[in-house]
Amino acid sequence: MVVKVALVSFAHVHAPGHVEQLLKRSDVEVLGAFDDNEERGRHYANRYGLRLFKTIDELIKAKPDIAVIDSETSKHKYYIELLAESSIHLFCEKPIGVNLKDALEISNIVKRHGVLFTTGFNSRLNPENTKAREILSSGALGKVSMIRVRVAHPGAIDKWFKDWSEWFTVSQYSGGGGFLDLGIHGADLLRFLLNDEAVEVTGIVSNFTGNYNIDDQGAAVVKFSKGTLGILDAGWTQVLEGLPWSPLEIYGEEGSLIRVELGLMYYTRKQSGWFKPRLQGAVKTTLDELIDAVSKGSQLSVVIDDAVKAQEIIEAAYRSSAEGRVIKLPLT
Amino acid sequence: MVVKVALVSFAHVHAPGHVEQLLKRSDVEVLGAFDDNEERGRHYANRYGLRLFKTIDELIKAKPDIAVIDSETSKHKYYIELLAESSIHLFCEKPIGVNLKDALEISNIVKRHGVLFTTGFNSRLNPENTKAREILSSGALGKVSMIRVRVAHPGAIDKWFKDWSEWFTVSQYSGGGGFLDLGIHGADLLRFLLNDEAVEVTGIVSNFTGNYNIDDQGAAVVKFSKGTLGILDAGWTQVLEGLPWSPLEIYGEEGSLIRVELGLMYYTRKQSGWFKPRLQGAVKTTLDELIDAVSKGSQLSVVIDDAVKAQEIIEAAYRSSAEGRVIKLPLT
Known part of the structure; x- marks a missing residue:
């Protein structure tokens, strides 16, 4: 089956x-794109030889299976509501909402219309993170006391x-700066790796550089229901040439796992040594998964509840x- | 000059x-030791061939230059007050107090009597940390956005x-568990490396293992006056075989510095590359520094205000x- 995809913005x-x-996938037909910024739309349509829809309705009428927002x-x-009403499956970039209320409304829309939905939490599919979760699930590290994601x-x-891309720094459009933009990957990774939910969060978010009128970094401590303390630090303020953007440290009662400059390594007392596991090769993205879900009925790793x-x-x-206090979860 | 030292407990x-x-230093004479636990005192006095004082007054009468508490x-x-009154210089293990109030009272006693005082913040003297501070002071990393100490x-x-050693886990004697015991080194390192003071702290401290009736881990976000966010995680809950107990990550506008399994490395845009600096060899402790300060008038790296x-x-x-809120500093 060839999956028909349209792009929104x-x-x-x-x-x-x-x-x-x-464009690389032989099982995908790109129907075209709509952009409410006409100049931007024309620029990219020309670059990639795409049909440019004049309105979102015109895009919907072309009957894509999937829209990429x-x-x-x-x-x-706004787009999700229009597209889900027309039973179009959806990939929407992260964060899905400018805030939790927005994300919950999106979740309701998606669930009401029963369309498939995923977002760009690609870190989950990274072979090092997939392997890390497998090692955690195997019990090699025991009960996890501390996990740190940057x-x-x-x-x-x-x-x-x-x-x-200036809108990333305008809170009316983005909902938040560096801490939201990158921290949401970290928050997803904490949940994914621990297979647990947060119960308490405290942190400090700030504008360090002053280069934009929005926060550019933050650090938070996240307590999970099984007692693990998570440390999440994220932002647009770290000079990281040659270092992975998203390293990892996990400490448990039976071992540790670190992903630093030598790659992924873990120690387990059960075998009394450090191991450098073999990693899976090719990396899929969540968008690839959505296409496969539509054409082959396969599962999605990231669903709307993960985004929320x-x-x-x-x-x-x-x-x-903002309020200077520790926040208990769930918020709703 | 031979410096006369006595041990308290x-x-x-x-x-x-x-x-x-x-006992290794040729410029030190160990006068003897006092311990209010007689069995413990006898055990160590026998092991090291030391005179065992029957009371703290007998120790004071032996006129040590320095007491090691x-x-x-x-x-x-209690001991600091008695010894400082007798003009004996002091090394006291960390943390100096069971809480801030206690530490401040100790500070007042020490300052009133004008004795030299230091504590066991030996991490400062570690060649990697000394070098890290030198690199920071040189401006190679620019203004620091984020620093993490574990x-x-x-x-x-x-x-x-x-x-x-069971008293470490009894709050009446220790004042706090894993987070106080090890976190205080991290707190000192943050101040030392940044050469700045904390203005805001938020964190979660918890009892993860339940093996003792006291906290065994914690994580905190510490904002400094120049805008740096510090992340401090500390505790008795990390399986670290083969890893350094106290690694370091520092991110600045011009570069980064990490101290992980490969040792200390830093990147600076000014020279566009990663460097592995040469480290000084021999490591002094703060106790060595106190002996030298008494005999040669040299400076102490760690003074009472650092402990406080x-x-x-x-x-x-x-x-x-405990209170579920962000705490502003200074507290006094």
Whole structure:
């Protein structure tokens, strides 16, 4: 089966990557794209030889199986509602909402219409993280006391956001700055790796560089229901040349796992040594998974509830920082 | 000049190390030891061939230049007051107090009597940390956005505390568990490396293993006056075989510094590469520094105010966890 895909907006920096990825797949037909910024739409349609829809209705009438939404975060809900009503399956960039309320409304829309939905939590599919979860599930590390995830790049220091990506730094469109943008990956990874839910969050979010009128970094402590303490640090303020953007440390009663400059390694007392596990090769993205789910009925790794739960952790960290208190979860 | 040293109590796990260190120095005469636990005192006096004083007054009458206090934390103030009144210079194990109030009273006593005073913040003198501070001071990393210090061992998991060290897990004697015991090193390192003071602290401290009736781990976010976010995680809950107990990550506008399994490395944009600096060889301890200060008038790296300031950061993290709110510093 050839899956028909349409693109909604090129606002997100990942949009070109999505187009390139779709064009490479022989089982995908790219029907075209709509962008409410006409100049931006024309630019990318020309670059990739795509049909440019004049309105979102025209896109819907072309009957795509899947729409890929790469708009400003604040416009996700509007597009999702229109597309889900027409039974179009959805990939929507992360974070799905500008805040938790927005994400919950999106979740309700998606569930009401019963369409398949996923978001760009690709870190879950990274072979090192998949392997880390497998090692955790095997019990090799025992009960986990502490886990630390950092997701950062130097975007604010180096002023990456300008022209068509400047909206990332305007809270009305993005909902939050560096801590939301990258921290939401970390929040998802904490849930994914621990297979547990957060019960308490406290943190400090701040504007360090002053290069944009929005937060550019934050750090939070997240307590999980089984007692694990998670440390999440994220932002656009770390100079990381040559280092992975998203390293990992996990400590348990029976061992430890670290993913640092030597790659993934773990220690387990049961075998009394450090191991460097063999990793799976090819990396799928969540968008690939959605295409496969539509054509072959396969499972999605990331579903709408994952998007909502990660947003809840991040929202709790922002609230903690703003209100100066520890926030208990769930928030709703 | 031969410096005369006496020992007060063998309650702390570092006491044997202190005796061995003193006995090695040709410029030190060990006068003897007092311990309010007679059996414990006799055990160590016999092991090291030391005179055992029957009372603390007998120790004072022997006129040591320096007393090394390795008692339970709750007894520090009592001994410090007696010894400082007799103009004896002091080494006191960390944390100096069971809480900030205790530490401040100790500080007042020490300052009133004008004796030299230091504590066991030996991490400062570690060649990797000394070098890290030098690199930071040189500006190679620019303004620091984020710093992370972890200080942990598996003491609670492996039930290290029993018999003469069980008091570490009794809050009346120790003031706090794993987070105080190891976190205070981290708090001192944050201040030392950044050369800045904390202004806000939030964190979660918990009893993870349940093996003792006291906290065994904690994580805190510490904001410094120049905007740096510090992440401090510490406790007795990390299985770390083969890993350094106290690694380090520092991110700045111009570079980064990490101290992980490959040792200390830093990146600076000014020279566009990763560097593995040459480290100084021999490591002094703060006790060595005190002996040298008494005999040669040299400077101390760690003074009473450092002990108080680190205790303030840790106390703020405990308060944040207990009261569920972000704590502003200074507390006094």
